Amino acid sequence: MSKPVDCPYYFADYFRGRDVEKCRLIERNPENRRPWHRSLCNSCPVPGILKRSTCRHLALEGSVERKLGILDRVSVFAVCTEHIDELRDPTRCPACEAEAAKERAAQEQAATKL
Numbered sequence: 001m002s003k004p005v006d007c008p009y010y011f012a013d014y015f016r017g018r019d020v021e022k023c024r025l026i027e028r029n030p031e032n033r034r035p036w037h038r039s040l041c042n043s044c045p046v047p048g049i050l051k052r053s054t055c056r057h058l059a060l061e062g063s064v065e066r067k068l069g070i071l072d073r074v075s076v077f078a079v080c081t082e083h084i085d086e087l088r089d090p091t092r093c094p095a096c097e098a099e100a101a102k103e104r105a106a107q108e109q110a111a112t113k114l
Contacts, residue, residue, distance in 0.1 A: 009025035022036065023062070029062060054092050054096055
């Protein structure tokens with residue numbers, strides 16, 4: 001039995017005997033060459049990235065790649081669409097973090113003026 005999937009890209013339809021499962025992130029990548037299967041969700045980094053990311057305008061692209069010659073894994077490419085910047089670490093966007101810090105400083109300064 002596999003664990004439940006907590007990912008906005010996972011789609012399952014079991015209504016009236018249907019048995020459809022798919023990953024919409026991988027499905028929309030036309031360059032993906034390897035097939036997706038449900039067990040990839042168990043090690044997929046996407047849910048963690050979405051929960052921890054500091055980027056406000058995160059765009060992800062996923063594909064299935066073979067690691068170590070035998071294991072299929074989900075590989076993620078991340079971009080901040082506001083600053084048009086490829087993110088090496090999808091959980092951190094330096095430009096969005098700097099903007100958030102400026103906003104917090106402005107709010108604190110406005111609060112001290114009152």
